[in-house]
Amino acid sequence: MITLAFYHGDGPRLKDRVVDWMIRTVTGSMYSHVELIFSELRDDGHALCWSVSPRDRGARSKFIKLNPDHWTLVEIEAEVKPALVFMMHLVDGRVKYDTIGAIGAGFSMCQFGIDSRWYCSEACAVAIGMHGCVTPGSMYRRLMDDPAYNARVIG
Numbered sequence: 238m239i240t241l242a243f244y245h246g247d248g249p250r251l252k253d254r255v256v257d258w259m260i261r262t263v264t265g266s267m268y269s270h271v272e273l274i275f276s277e278l279r280d281d282g283h284a285l286c287w288s289v290s291p292r293d294r295g296a297r298s299k300f301i302k303l304n305p306d307h308w309t310l311v312e313i314e315a316e317v318k319p320a321l322v323f324m325m326h327l328v329d330g331r332v333k334y335d336t337i338g339a340i341g342a343g344f345s346m347c348q349f350g351i352d353s354r355w356y357c358s359e360a361c362a363v364a365i366g367m368h369g370c371v372t373p374g375s376m377y378r379r380l381m382d383d384p385a386y387n388a389r390v391i392g
Contacts, residue, residue, distance in 0.1 A: 238312055238313065238314060238315070238317070238347055239273060239274070239275060239312070239313055239315045239317055239320055239365060240273075240274040240275075240284075240310055240311065240312050240391065241271055241272065241273060241274070241275055241310070241311045241361060241365075241376075241377075241380070242271065242272040242273075242284070242286060242301075242303055242308045242309070242310050242311075243268040243271050243308065243309045243310075243311065243376075243377050244257070244268060244269055244271070244272075244307060244308055244373070245267045245268055245269070245307060245308070245309060246304070246306065246308070247307075248292070249253070253292060256269070256291060257269040257270070257339055259275070259385060260320025260339070260343065260372070260373070261374075263340075263343035264342075264343050264372040264373070264374045265374065265376070266372065266373060266374020266375070266377070267282065267378055268309070268311040268372075268373035268374045269373060270288070270290070270357050270373055271288065271357050271358050271361050271376060271377075272286035272287065272288040272301065272357070272361070273286065273287045273320060273324060273361050273364055273365075273374040274286055274287075274310075274316055275287070275320070275321050276299065279300075281302070282302050282303055282304065283300045283301065283302050283303070284300065284301065284303055285298055285299070285300055286298065286299060286300070286301045287321075287324040287328070287364075288324075288357045288360065288361060289327065289332060289335075289337065289355045289356055289357050289359075289360045289379075290334065291334045291339075292358060293320065293334075294323070294333065294334055295331060295333040295334050295354075296327035296328045296331065296333075296355065296360065297328055298324070299367055301371060303392070305392055308388060308392070309392070310367075310376065310378070310390065310391045310392035311380055311381070311388050311389070311390055311391065312388070312389055312391045313365065313380055313386040313387065313388045314386060314387040315365045315366065315386070316387075318366040319362075319364075319366075320365055323360075323363065323364045324360070324364055327355060327360055332353070332354060332355050332360075333353070333354045334354060334355070334356060335351050335354035335355050335356045335359070336356075337351055337354075338351060338354065338355070338356050338359060339356035339357075339359075341370075342356065342358065342359065342370050342371065342372050343367055343372055345370055346370075347359075347370035357372045357373065358372050358373045358375075358376045359371065359385035361376065362376055365386075367379065367380075
């Protein structure tokens with residue numbers, strides 16, 4: 238089982254709030270970011286999350302407090318090992334954030350991305366074996382609509 242965390246909060250800085258608003262507006266979704274989680278949440282609400290983030294300027298893993306007021310957690314049936322290995326490869330390679338690709342995905346034009354860079358939903362989708370152009374919102378909808386993922390909201 239793998240957990241995905243979909244962000245619907247407001248960033249701490251004005252720049253973050255503007256970027257979150259722009260992503261949500263362009264994609265018509267309440268979600269602006271997605272993370273992969275391969276472990277249990279700690280008692281303090283933190284989990285080790287993996288993604289590619291504009292705030293961190295690229296691929297990274299870090300502990301994030303997953304406040305339910307800001308995150309929707311979805312558990313899916315998927316193999317952990319290949320997904321974790323893929324995300325570790327991105328982090329070890331210090332892959333940069335693909336702003337152009339993220340903007341393109343918002344308009345369903347993924348061909349405009351930079352091949353050596355990734356954005357959050359693109360990396361998370363590939364890690365779990367999902368194909369196609371995805372945004373955080375469209376990824377959430379696909380997971381919930383496709384019975385193969387056996388997705389369920391857990392928080």
